[in-house]
Amino acid sequence: EMTVEELSVENCDKEPIHIPGTVQPFAALIAGPLSLDTVDFASENLAEFLGIEAKSVLGNEWSSVLPDDVLHDIRNVLSFSTSAAQRERVGQYELRGNKIEVYAHRSPGERAIVEFERGEAQPLHTNRSALEQARLFIARAGAEQTVDRMLKAAVVGLRSLSGYDRVKAYRYDDDGSGEVVAEARAPDVPSYLGLRYPAWDVPAQARALQVKNPVRITSDVYQEPVTVLARTADLDPLDMSLAHTRGVSPIHVQYLKNMGVGGTLTIGLVVDGKLWGMFACHHMSPRVITSDVRIACELFGQIMSLLVKEKTESEQVAARARAAAARQQIIAETDATTDLLKAFPSISKVFRKLINCDGMAILRDDKLQTDASVPSSEAIRAVGGFNPHDEDLLKGTDSLQADGWHNGHDLGDTAGCLIVRATAAYPLQLMFFRDEKIKKVLWGGKPEKKVEDSPFGPRISPRGSFDAYQDEQCGRSEPWQLFDLTSAREIQIMLTQITAKGERQQLSRHK
Ligand code: BLA
Incomplete structure (x- = not known):
């Protein structure tokens, strides 16, 4: 495993971000074999959610940590998950006086991971449910005829649904670089519309994860990562690819800080099994959205992905018709x-x-x-x-x-x-x-000042990204x-x- 000191802009595609060994403070987790015999892993913040110290549950049976009805429901969820596992909601329970949302999934390596989040609903700024909003905005965006126009409508909808200050639609090129193609934002927040980024900014392993698990939340860039304790040091590291609370790469956190961002939500757009783009939502202050809103956003992204495919195909048909008509015209003349x-x-x-x-x-x-x-x-x-x-x-x-x-x-x-x-x-x-290409690229928003003294070097800033993009696309x-x-x-x-x-x-x- 790499230490923070070994990370640099040259090797960040090697950072094993699926096994960070940490979670984010907004949730806790425990993990172990699918049989739920022993607790092999527990995040250090477990007591804040379950009232039991993480250290004291390692090696114990799960039944000493969770009541029978919860365990029963977790077993049910796990038995339904296939190997292409999905994180599923188990339910909301009153656990030692706290309302706790429980989520379970099978992690790669045939382990059970159970995540605990706080149950109190964060009031949405409208009284429509997240699902109703998702349905409404899917209909509005879907009514547009082209991919471009659909994405413009989609970012407006997703901003309303998620409540983030700035929501961008980002489109990847084949080489992993990309461009912000649509944006909705609060008036006082800087614009990133039209900006291009090199492939480095979302390194290959992070792009691969966006396909496996399209939802990625970073709740607070100033948070202290919470260590996940292991029963013994010789266990294989815990694969958190599908967990929502997966700890964030320190180099990416630095990048977000340099961008002046407090919290993010990213939804990958996957077309024909390939990463096509993403919605990147930024909040200027830290932000946790409840799991049901996150899931509504995920659903929104899944349907947008399907519509991207559909609209691309009909644009294709229209292009072919236009070309055929022009062919006839030119031949006639x-x-x-x-x-x-x-x-x-x-x-x-x-x-x-x-x-x-x-x-x-x-x-x-x-x-x-x-x-x-x-x-x-x-x-x-x-x-x-x-x-x-x-x-x-x-x-x-x-x-x-x-x-x-x-x-x-x-x-x-x-x-x-x-x-x-x-x-x-x-x-x-x-x-x-x-x-x-770079002769035509406009650096839309005023470039932020270059961050020279970041621990990972000047590259990890919007302006630094642009310079790198120029090198890459030369x-x-x-x-x-x-x-x-x-x-x-x-x-x-x-x-x-x-x-x-x-x-x-x-x-x-x-x-
Ligand atoms: C991850 N970088 C990401 C992710 C995005 C970006 C979207 C996916 C994970 C997430 O959403 O948190 C970048 N965010 C962007 C871009 C836009 C945006 C381009 O909103 C444009 C609008 N990043 C770098 C460099 C390195 C790097 C130089 O710029 C390494 C040297 C690393 N980025 C990096 C890593 C991750 C990442 C390691 C994975 C973070 C994680 O999942 O823990």
């Missing part, structure tokens, strides 16, 4: 490949609506026409260098530099390129270019999405048809 070159200035406008890019070129033999932001003509010719052995009619890269396509010629602002060719044998190609464009490839495929068909038409016309002219 063009009757030979030469004409495609001549018509390029007006046709490029149609293309650029189909494929989101910063510039375009058409290259036939050595004839070149360009529109908007493109690399030098030498670079275009090098990139488009016709190779009759290359069978790919469609190929793209988000980094010409990294993929070595440009032979060292000047790329200007360009970083990414998508090439569409008529046929493998015919040297006609359309090229779509994208500028380097020489890259936005990646080409499925969306772009769908349109590109339509354009490819069009090129083939135009080429065939041109060849037919030439043939009849020669007759």
Whole structure:
């Protein structure tokens, strides 16, 4: 196991955050074998919830800690959980004078983990129940037609449901970096809308956990972590992947402090089993929301994930239809490949609506026409260098530099390129270019002052993240999405048809 001293920005993806050995003070836990014979683990704050000292229960039977009816209910919950375990509510009980909410799940390694939270309901700021609110906001967000608009409505709803000061929808790129794409916030709270973060900020193991267990609460960045005591030192560490009270990584706590945040709630958005994004909720002061609100937020996130998939698919269908219509239009107006070159200035406008890019070129033999932001003509010719052995009619890269396509010629602002060719044998190609991403990234809110003296170095701050993001994304464009490839495929068909038409016309002219 790593100590805090060994942690640094270079190795934070190695921190075993699923076995922190601590819980957060808002809840306590005990754990042991599924048989509930012995208590192997107990958090040091157990007495605050159950009135029994943690030290005194280690090694005892569970029946000496909890009344029979509670144990009976816990057994029931555990027997229903499959190995893809879910944390489930066992019930609310009066335990030594305290109202206690009890939650149980099977942890990886076939252990029972039981979490105890305080039962007194925190008054919501409306008299609607959390579930009613979730239903209402799901309906409102779901009524929007596109993913972007849905997320804008979703953050407003989730802010109302969760009560956090600032709620952001964050979208991951394939490389684990990401962007704040929607935000709802209290008026006096700084905005993070449009900000980008490097993959480091949510390291790989934390992203993997967001898939396993989408709910993550950090109740108070100033809290003292509570140690989880083990019966003996030789037990395998307790895997808290699915526990809500899992202790927080010290390096992440520092990051949140540097952001000026007191407490957070994060809900992972998982589409087709892959992490797609998250809702990140920040409160300027510490905040614990009751488990039922947390669960309503989780449900909200699950349904948003499904709707992301649904709306992405219908956007895809619409894009395909638009591309097909444009294809028909261009084919009708063009009757030979030469004409495609001549018509390029007006046709490029149609293309650029189909494929989101910063510039375009058409290259036939050595004839070149360009529109908007493109690399030098030498670079275009090098990139488009016709190779009759290359069978790919469609190929793209988000980094010409990294993929070595440009032979060292000047790329200007360009970083990414998508090439569409008529046929493998015919040297006609359309090229779509994208500028380097960091040239376009805006640092939305005023960058906070750099935190130089944080124990983990200056990287752990919003401004430091931006510098790291710039390093990480240097020489890259936005990646080409499925969306772009769908349109590109339509354009490819069009090129083939135009080429065939041109060849037919030439043939009849020669007759
Ligand atoms: C975890 N970092 C996280 C998590 C988020 C972020 C959402 C998931 C866990 C949680 O929500 O508490 C980052 N939060 C963000 C970002 C936004 C946000 C990008 O609201 C944007 C709006 N973090 C770093 C660096 C390291 C690091 C450099 O920036 C390590 C060197 C570590 N981040 C780190 C670790 C975790 C984490 C270890 C896991 C924390 C845990 O679960 O205990």
